Amino acid sequence: MQKQELYIIKIGGNVIDHPEKLDAFLKDLSTIQKPKILVHGGGKLATKLAEKLEIPQEFFEGRRITNAETRDVAVMVYAGLINKNIVATLQKNGLNSIGFSGADANVIPAHKRPVKTIDFGWVGDVETDKINAQFLEKVISEDICPVFCAITHDGNGNLLNTNADTIASSLAVALSTHFEVNLAYCFEKNGVLENIDDENSVIAKITPETYIQLKEKNIVNEGMIPKIDNAFAAIEKGVKSVFIVKETFLKKLINENNRTSGTEITQ
Ligand SMILES: Nc1ncnc2c1ncn2[C@@H]1O[C@H](COP(=O)(O)OP(=O)(O)O)[C@@H](O)[C@H]1O
Numbered sequence: 607m608q609k610q611e612l613y614i615i616k617i618g619g620n621v622i623d624h625p626e627k628l629d630a631f632l633k634d635l636s637t638i639q640k641p642k643i644l645v646h647g648g649g650k651l652a653t654k655l656a657e658k659l660e661i662p663q664e665f666f667e668g669r670r671i672t673n674a675e676t677r678d679v680a681v682m683v684y685a686g687l688i689n690k691n692i693v694a695t696l697q698k699n700g701l702n703s704i705g706f707s708g709a710d711a712n713v714i715p716a717h718k719r720p721v722k723t724i725d726f727g728w729v730g731d732v733e734t735d736k737i738n739a740q741f742l743e744k745v746i747s748e749d750i751c752p753v754f755c756a757i758t759h760d761g762n763g764n765l766l767n768t769n770a771d772t773i774a775s776s777l778a779v780a781l782s783t784h785f786e787v788n789l790a791y792c793f794e795k796n797g798v799l800e801n802i803d804d805e806n807s808v809i810a811k812i813t814p815e816t817y818i819q820l821k822e823k824n825i826v827n828e829g830m831i832p833k834i835d836n837a838f839a840a841i842e843k844g845v846k847s848v849f850i851v852k853e854t855f856l857k858k859l860i861n862e863n864n865r866t867s868g869t870e871i872t873q
């Protein structure tokens with residue numbers, strides 16, 4: 607029997623930081639009739655609030671070093687302000703949705719990242735094989751769109767800050783045993799760019815071989831590296847397709863199967 611299609615869509619912090627862009631994106635998302643899950647970041651907003659509260663922020667390879675105070679800010683911003691506002695906006699647009707952290711219904715168990723050269727603090731590494739996919743299937747079968755923030759838990763009462771790209775990739779892998787999963791990373795640029803200052807220089811396809819060259823030439827760097835690493839992790843474990851696209855293109859990509867923009871990550 608053919609598996610049902612499922613779209614896992616991730617929206618990043620640079621869009622969330624612009625209320626009018628986020629509003630337009632959520633309106634577009636609400637036009638997609640196919641089963642879907644939304645995962646949102648919000649790193650930019652967390653950094654702004656932490657700075658207002660005079661809590662210094664530090665990053666290593668795109669991940670936030672998360673002490674107890676920063677973890678509290680992350681929980682307030684991701685699981686509270688952003689997640690609830692997104693759900694309310696989707697309801698306004700007629701898309702029934704429900705907000706989750708990874709602790710809710712034990713959907714995303716994780717463990718605190720072990721200390722090696724860097725102590726990341728309260729940062730979680732997802733235990734993909736323990737994701738509660740059955741529960742999500744039930745929610746999706748009720749025609750309700752799950753909306754995930756970047757918070758997981760360790761089973762011992764501790765919430766963990768977890769990169770939102772990793773959450774999207776882990777959910778995609780866990781759900782691919784039940785669904786034919788397509789993963790779309792939406793952000794503010796037209797795709798992965800050959801020249802970061804030229805929106806017309808989109809790289810249409812990235813394979814493991816071309817990725818090595820792009821990194822060597824420093825064409826991809828910063829936040830794009832964990833995003834592409836997560837994309838490959840998904841493709842290698844049974845996810846059908848992964849695209850990195852501008853947030854305004856999502857509707858065309860899914861509703862019209864339009865492949866004229868954005869970057870596909872393939873094996
Ligand atoms: N070659 C590239 N093409 C596009 N963006 C790139 C590239 N290399 C690095 N980047 C950076 O990666 C960022 C996206 O990663 P990130 O900031 O983590 O976004 P998000 O919050 O959407 O996950 C872009 O805003 C851009 O600054």
Ligand SMILES: CC(=O)N[C@@H](CCC(=O)OP(=O)(O)O)C(=O)O
Nearest residue numbers: 619647648649669670756769770
């Ligand atoms: C551990 C870690 O780095 N967590 C991320 C979670 C939010 C996120 O991923 O947001 P964007 O998608 O907007 O970047 C952070 O706190 O920035």
